[in-house]
Each structure stands twice: as C-alpha cells, then as structure tokens.
Amino acid sequence: MSEFQSDRxxxxxxxxxAENIHALxxxxxxxxxxxxxxxxxxxxxLAAETPPPDLVLLDIRMPGMDGYEVLGRLKNNPATESxxxxxxxxxxxxxxxxxxxxxxxVDYITKPAHPAITLLRVRHQIALKKAQQQVRESAExxxxxxxAVQSAVFLIDDxxxxxxxxxxxxxxxxxxxxxxxxxxxxxxxxxxxxxxxADVGMEAFKKTGEGPVLMKMQELEALHKDGKELSILLxxxxxxxxxxxxxxxxxxxxxxxxxxxxxLLKSQQEAIQAxxxxxxxxxxxxxxxxxxxxxxxxxxxxAFLGDSVDTLRLALSTIQRISESPTxxxxxxxxxxxCPPDEMQFLLEELPDAISxxxxxxxxxxxxxxxxxxxxxxxxxxxxxxxxxxxLDSIITITHNAxxxxxxxxxxxxxxxxxxxxxxxxxxxxxxxxIMNAIQALETSKNRNxxxxxxTISTQIHDDIVSVSFTDTGDGVPEEIRDRIFxxxxxxxxxxxxxxxxxxxxxxxxxxKHNGKIEVGNAPEAGAxxxxxxxxxxxxxx
Amino acid sequence: MDDQLKQGERPAREQFxxxxxLLKSVIREIDExxxxxxxxxxxxxxEDELVSKLTQLSSLLETDLGRAxxxxxxxxxxxxxxxxxxxITAIAxxxxxxxxxxxxALISALCERMENENE
Numbered sequence: 001m002s003e004f005q006s007d008r009x010x011x012x013x014x015x016x017x018a019e020n021i022h023a024l025x026x027x028x029x030x031x032x033x034x035x036x037x038x039x040x041x042x043x044x045x046l047a048a049e050t051p052p053p054d055l056v057l058l059d060i061r062m063p064g065m066d067g068y069e070v071l072g073r074l075k076n077n078p079a080t081e082s083x084x085x086x087x088x089x090x091x092x093x094x095x096x097x098x099x100x101x102x103x104x105x106v107d108y109i110t111k112p113a114h115p116a117i118t119l120l121r122v123r124h125q126i127a128l129k130k131a132q133q134q135v136r137e138s139a140e141x142x143x144x145x146x147x148a149v150q151s152a153v154f155l156i157d158d159x160x161x162x163x164x165x166x167x168x169x170x171x172x173x174x175x176x177x178x179x180x181x182x183x184x185x186x187x188x189x190x191x192x193x194x195x196x197x198a199d200v201g202m203e204a205f206k207k208t209g210e211g212p213v214l215m216k217m218q219e220l221e222a223l224h225k226d227g228k229e230l231s232i233l234l235x236x237x238x239x240x241x242x243x244x245x246x247x248x249x250x251x252x253x254x255x256x257x258x259x260x261x262x263x264l265l266k267s268q269q270e271a272i273q274a275x276x277x278x279x280x281x282x283x284x285x286x287x288x289x290x291x292x293x294x295x296x297x298x299x300x301x302x303a304f305l306g307d308s309v310d311t312l313r314l315a316l317s318t319i320q321r322i323s324e325s326p327t328x329x330x331x332x333x334x335x336x337x338x339c340p341p342d343e344m345q346f347l348l349e350e351l352p353d354a355i356s357x358x359x360x361x362x363x364x365x366x367x368x369x370x371x372x373x374x375x376x377x378x379x380x381x382x383x384x385x386x387x388x389x390x391x392l393d394s395i396i397t398i399t400h401n402a403x404x405x406x407x408x409x410x411x412x413x414x415x416x417x418x419x420x421x422x423x424x425x426x427x428x429x430x431x432x433x434x435i436m437n438a439i440q441a442l443e444t445s446k447n448r449n450x451x452x453x454x455x456t457i458s459t460q461i462h463d464d465i466v467s468v469s470f471t472d473t474g475d476g477v478p479e480e481i482r483d484r485i486f487x488x489x490x491x492x493x494x495x496x497x498x499x500x501x502x503x504x505x506x507x508x509x510x511x512x513k514h515n516g517k518i519e520v521g522n523a524p525e526a527g528a529x530x531x532x533x534x535x536x537x538x539x540x541x542x
Numbered sequence: 543m544d545d546q547l548k549q550g551e552r553p554a555r556e557q558f559x560x561x562x563x564l565l566k567s568v569i570r571e572i573d574e575x576x577x578x579x580x581x582x583x584x585x586x587x588x589e590d591e592l593v594s595k596l597t598q599l600s601s602l603l604e605t606d607l608g609r610a611x612x613x614x615x616x617x618x619x620x621x622x623x624x625x626x627x628x629x630i631t632a633i634a635x636x637x638x639x640x641x642x643x644x645x646x647a648l649i650s651a652l653c654e655r656m657e658n659e660n661e
Contacts, residue, residue, distance in 0.1 A: 010605070017544070018639050029608030036607055036640045049604075061548055090545035111544070 008033045009126045012053035014043040014070065015088075016062040020111070024057060024088070027115045028122060040065025044073055047080045055125050057109075060089040060100065071103050084125050088113060151250040152232075158206040158244045160184045160199075172232075172253055174225035189222045191229060209238055209245040219254065231258040268508060272429055275505055279432055280375070286401030290368050294361030301354040301361075308347050308354075315339040371397040375428050383538070385419035388427065388468060392457055395431045399439065403455065406442040407472070409435075412458035420466055421538040426509045433502040434470040434530050441474035441528060461536075469531040476522040485520055510534070587620045589656055599633075600649050603642050610637065626652065 010033045013021050021036045028034060035053065037043040040062060047053060056074070060067035067087060074080040084106040089096070092110040100108050106128075107121055146153045146166035152173070155164035165180040173189060180188070190198045205211035213220075213236050222232045236249040318335040321328060371394035396409050403409055435455065442453035456471040477485060486507035510516040510532050517533040543553040543561065587595065595617055602610035614634050621630045629652045636645035 008606070021640055022638075025608060025611075029611075032608075033606035034608050035605065036642070038640050061545065 009054040009130075010035060010051065011122065011126075012037065012043060012046050012056045014038075014040070014056060014062075014067070015059040017059075020059065024113065024118070027113070027119050031119075032122070032126075039063075040067070040070040040073075043070050044077075044080075047074055047083060048077065052080060052083055054083070054129055055122060056083055056085045057088050057122070058085050058105075060087055060091055060096065068100070068103060071100075071105060075104050084129055086121065086125060088118075149250075151252050153248070153250050154180075154185070155239075155246060155248045156185050157241075157246050160186050160202050162188075163246070169251075172224075172230070172251065173222070179225075188225075191221050191223055194221065205238075205245055205247065209240070211236075211247075214238060214247075222251070231255045271501060272426065272505055272509070275429065275433070275501060279429075279436070280372070283372075283398055283402065287368060287372060287398060290401045291365050294364045298358050298361045301358045304354055305351070305358075308351055311339065311343070311347065315344070367397055370394070375432065383421055383423045385421050386424040386427075388420055388422075388424075388459065388466065389413050389417060391424055391428050392431055392459075392468070395428055395435060396457070399432065399435050402436070403439050406439055406448070407453040407455045410454060410456045412456060414459045414461050414466075416461055417459050417466060418461065418536055420534055420536050422514055422534060423509075426513060427534075430506045430509050430532060431468070431470075433506050434532075437502065437530070438470055438472035438474070438528070441472050445474040447473075447475065447526075464536045465533050466536055467531055467533050469529055471523050471527060471529045473523075473525070473527040476526050477520050477528045482520055486518070506530075506532075584619050584622065586624060587617075589660070592617075592621070592626060593653055593656060596649050596653055600646060603637065603645055607637070607640075629655075 008031065011028055013024050013028075013034060013036045015021050015024075015036075016038050018038065021038070025034050025036070035046050037046050041064070043056070043058070047056060058067045058070055067089065071085050071087075074083060074085060085104070086107040086109060087097075087100040087105045088109045088111065089100075090111045091097075097108045097110075106125055109118055109121060146164075146168075149166070150168055152169040152171075153164075153166040154162060154169050156162055162180050162183050162185050165175075165177065169180060170176060175188065186195055186198045186202065201211045201213065205214070213234065215237060216235070218234050220232055220234050222230050222234075224230055231254045232251045233254050234249060234251045236247050239246040239248055315335065315338070318331055318338065321331040322335065325331065374391075374394045375398060392411070392413075396411070400409075435457070438455045442448065442455070445453065453473045455473075456469075458469045458471070460467045460469075486503050507518055510518045514534055516535065519531045519533075521529050521531075523529045543557050546553050595613065599610055599613050599617065602613060614630075614637060617630050618627075618634055621627050629648065633645050633648045633652070636642075636648060
C-alpha cells in the first residue's frame with residue numbers, strides 16, 4: 001500500500017455525467033475514499049484493481065456499456081463478483097428496480113438522491129460487507145484451525161447427524177468426508193455394545209440439552225471403519241441452534257497410550273513378582289533353617305516313639321499271654337525282665353511329651369509353609385476385605401530367621417482393627433519390604449551391640465483409615481534423603497545389596513493402587529518409622 | 543428530465559418551472575453554506591515541493607478523489623501566476639470531468655517538463 005492509500009472504505013462511483021459524480025462525492029467524500037469512472041469499461045478496470053472497491057454506485061443508463069452489463073460482467077468475474085453494487089439511477093419504475101435487484105444489485109436508489117438517505121444506505125452496505133468479511137475470515141480461520149489440529153473435531157445435530165468433521169476425524173476413523181457428512185455418528189463410531197446407551201443419551205440431549213458425556217473429558221471405546229476398536233479421549237460441548245441442541249466434540253486417539261499403560265502395568269506387576277521371588281530366594285535358607293529345627297526334634301521324637309512302640313508291643317504281647325494263662329510263670333518272669341517298672345514309668349511320662357512336642361513341631365512347620373505359600377502364591381489379582389494382622393503375622397513368621405539375630409519383633413496390634421479393602425498379596429509385599437528394611441537397618445546400625453535391636457509393628461484405626469507402622473531402633477533416615485527415598489532406583493545400600501526398587505514398589509502399591517499414603521520419619525528414640533495409611537472402605541461403595 | 547433528455551424527449555413546462563424553483567433553492571442553500579474552515583496556503587512552491595505534491599496527487603487520483611480534489615485546490619492556489627498555473631489548471635479541469643487518465647498524463651508531462659528544464 002502506498003503512503004497515499006487510505007484505510008477508509010473505497011467506493012467506486014460510475015456515472016457518465018460528471019456532475020452526478022460530484023453530487024455523490026459531496027455526500028460521501030468525508031467518510032469514504034472515492035474513485036470514479038465515467039464509462040462502464042473504465043468502471044470494470046477500476047473494479048479489478050487491488051484493493052478492489054468495497055462498494056460500487058452504478059448508474060444504469062450510460063452510453064456504450066450500460067449499468068446492467070457492467071453489473072453482469074462484475075458478477076462473472078471471480079475477482080469482482082463479491083463487490084456489492086448499488087444502482088443509482090433516474091429509472092424509478094418498479095420493473096427496472098426489480099430487474100436491477102434480480103441481477104444481483106444489493107440496493108437501488110433513484111435520483112435525485114437524497115443525501116442523508118444515500119449516505120445511510122451506503123453506510124449500511126459497507127457495514128454489511130465488513131460483517132460478511134469478518135464472518136468469512138472467522139470461518140476461514142476456524143477452518144484453518146480445525147484443519148491443523150490433530151484432534152478429531154466434529155459437529156452433530158440433535159438427530160445425531162454429522163454436520164461437520166475435520167480432516168483429523170477422517171484420519172482417526174478411516175472415513176472420507178462424504179462417508180461422514182449426513183451419517184449418524186453413533187452408527188459409525190459407537191461400538192454395538194454401547195449403542196443403546198448412547199442412543200438413550202442422545203434422546204435425552206435432544207430434549208434437554210443435557211447428557212452424560214457433556215462438558216467432561218471421557219475415555220471411550222470407538223470404532224474405526226475397519227471395525228477395530230480405538231480408545232479415545234472425548235470432550236463434547238453443546239450449541240443452541242435454531243432452538244435445538246447440537247453438539248460439538250473433539251476426540252484424540254489414546255489407543256497407543258493405553259497400550260503403553262497396560263505394558264507399564266504389566267512391567268510393574270512383573271517387577272513386584274520379581275521382587276517377591278527375590279525375597280523368597282533371600283529368605284529360603286533362613287526358612288529351611290526354621291523348618292530344620294522342629295524337623296530335627298521331630299526325627300528324634302519319632303525314633304524314641306519307635307523304640308517305645310517296640311517295648312510296648314513286647315509288653316502287650318506278654319500281657320496277652322499272661323491274661324490267657326495267668327499261671328504261666330515263665331511269661332510273668334519274662335514280663336518282669338523285659339518291662340521293668342521304672343522303664344514303664346519312664347515311657348508313661350515321656351510319651352505324651354514326645355507326642356506333644358512333635359505336634360508343636362509339625363504345627364510350626366505347617367505355619368511356616370503356609371506363610372510361604374501365602375506370600376509366594378499371588379492368587380488374587382483384585383481387592384477384597386482382608387485381615388491385615390493375619391498378613392503381618394505371616395510375614396513376621398517368614399522373616400523370623402532373618403530377624404532373630406538382630407532384633408526382637410514386637411507387635412502392638414489395635415484389637416479393633418477392621419478388615420481392610422485391599423489386595424492382600426500386594427500388601428504382604430509391602431510389609432515384607434518394610435520389615436526387611438528394618439532388619440537391614442539394624443544389621444548395619446552404628447549403634448549395634450550385643451543386645452538385640454527392636455522392631456515394633458503397630459496398627460491403629462483412625463475413623464475410616466488404618467495405619468501400620470514399622471519402627472526400628474537403627475540409625476534412622478537422614479532428613480536430606482527423605483524426599484527421594486521412594487524414588488525408583490534410590491538406595492543407600494552398598495552396590496549389590498539393594499536395587500532401590502523396594503520402597504518404590506511400596507509407594508506404588510500403597511499410593512497408586514490403594515489410594516493410601518506412606519510416610520517416613522524418625523522415631524523419638526532414634527531409628528526409622530515407616531507408616532502406611534490405608535482407607536478401610538472400598539471407595540466405590542461410598 | 544435527465545432521463546427524458548437522454549431519450550430525446552422534451553420535458554414538460556411544469557418540470558422546467560420546478561427545475562427553476564429547485565435551482566433557486568440550491569443557490570440559496572449554497573449562499574448559506576459556511577466558509578471553508580481550512581485556510582488555503584498561497585505560499586509559492588519550490589519545484590521540488592511541486593514534484594512531491596504532483597506525485598501525491600497522482601496517487602490520490604487512483605485511490606481517493608475527495609482528497610485529490612482538496613490537494614488540487616491547494617496546488618491551484620500555490621501555483622497561481624507561476625509558470626505552472628496553466629498546467630495545474632488543465633489537470634484540475636480533467637479531474638473535474640473525471641478524466642483521470644488524462645489528468646495522469648498531464649501530471650507526467652508536467653513532471654517531465656520540470657525535469658528537462660532542470661537539466
């Protein structure tokens with residue numbers, strides 16, 4: 001634009017009589033930039049210039065090319081077809097006016113033109129053109145945006161008919177524009193199993209403008225043209241159009257994200273299971289020792305019982321002979337020699353103890369085996385109401401051999417502890433990690449002496465939250481590492497002693513999987529305190 | 543009447559009477575118009591200034607005739623009794639008839655003439 005070009009709206013006045021142009025200029029020149037032509041040919045030339053005029057005031061009766069022809073040519077030229085034209089003419093009959101408007105003129109003013117009316121009508125057309133321009137620019141801008149975004153953007157009417165779909169809809173769902181427009185959205189995208197529910201929702205939306213998917217981000221399954229199910233994140237808003245509710249929505253494909261999440265979850269499960277197996281490996285030798293002790297005295301007792309049975313069988317056989325022949329002195333003498341009273345007395349006293357000890361030994365072995373089974377067999381993938389004390393007892397049992405050299409394990413269980421909605425297998429993993437951490441803290445404690453350390457496991461119920469604390473008498477957790485202690489791969493143990501996954505797995509299980517909380521602090525008498533907080537109730541039942 | 547005259551028809555006597563009456567009314571309204579508030583400078587222009595104004599005029603003739611007329615009025619006053627008066631008057635007459643191409647040609651010719659005279 002040259003320095004002399006104006007930003008005022010530009011009006012082209014076309015009239016073969018210069019005085020008429022002067023008259024119109026005197027009306028319009030203060031508000032508009034005027035260009036003028038005294039012939040149709042010159043008018044077409046000026047109309048095709050850049051920038052084109054915003055409005056043409058066109059006389060009809062002119063020598064050579066008349067106004068009708070000028071208008072026709074303007075309309076036939078793509079560069080000028082959108083320029084509004086007002087006829088301004090002495091032809092004041094109805095037929096000419098109708099003809100002019102029919103040809104595409106936006107207005108028709110008869111001479112002599114009243115200045116104020118003419119000015120108003122010109123202003124009106126200029127404002128209208130400006131508004132149309134703004135609408136066109138907005139539409140172009142909207143189109144550019146919807147073309148550029150990677151989200152699928154669509155518009156449906158209250159009959160579920162697709163009125164607009166951007167290229168991303170085509171890319172996401174595999175349909176062409178023609179296959180989308182005018183079709184029912186639900187029939188294309190909603191899986192069969194969800195269609196009835198979606199149709200009911202659409203009916204409600206049609207009537208009330210309300211619906212279950214409105215104005216919130218929702219994760220849904222949607223159908224690709226090839227029948228494959230996609231995971232999409234959908235947001236839908238509503239539009240009031242001619243008294244009816246339309247809906248505009250955007251969707252993004254999260255199928256890959258969901259797959260990645262699923263893989264991650266699987267990896268986490270595998271990590272937990274690997275941790276569980278590592279723990280079993282670590283505990284195995286101690287558990288074997290735990291089982292070996294009662295097994296040893298069971299063996300001894302069984303040998304004693306075997307010997308005793310031989311003695312008793314002999315005694316019983318001799319007693320049977322005597323009972324059949326009370327005068328058989330040989331038998332009576334044999335009984336006295338083989339079953340002396342002091343030996344019989346010994347058997348009578350020791351046999352019940354041996355049996356009782358054996359039963360206890362078997363019970364102890366059974367308890368250890370059961371605890372190992374509980375811990376190592378991940379039998380439940382879901383959650384249900386479980387007894388945490390029972391789980392803690394079983395973990396104390398399988399860690400006993402590891403703990404007995406460094407600490408006495410004390411329990412302080414709240415007798416009012418309710419069953420807690422949880423995945424007990426996962427919580428056993430947490431309890432084991434925290435007890436083993438406490439044992440290792442005591443093993444490496446600077447304050448370790450001949451006296452046993454102490455690990456206190458306490459539970460408490462606080463309204464609808466339960467807490468389980470593991471307190472040791474080691475060196476505690478330094479303040480500066482508390483923020484990082486639950487981070488993956490963070491460990492203070494020497495190389496080869498810890499992977500840094502244990503507390504991270506605890507955090508994941510408690511915080512992410514149970515909506516709970518895990519805290520670390522130091523006990524008043526030194527040593528670390530790890531406290532797990534868990535909601536008692538299934539959140540879904542609230 | 544304009545339309546009738548274009549079609550070779552003679553307007554009726556009453557129309558001439560009405561025209562006379564309207565003309566009187568227009569003359570009266572013209573007489574009542576306030577004097578222009580913008581003072582027109584009559585300070586003579588240097589040739590450089592004149593060339594600059596002519597360039598500006600040439601552009602305005604293509605974009606904004608209202609402003610072109612205002613500029614032309616000032617130019618006429620500033621070149622009065624100078625060598626350029628006739629040329630500017632000719633340009634003004636062409637513009638008055640909306641013979642814009644003619645006016646542009648006259649502007650070009652005047653600029654060329656000044657350039658030649660200065661060589």
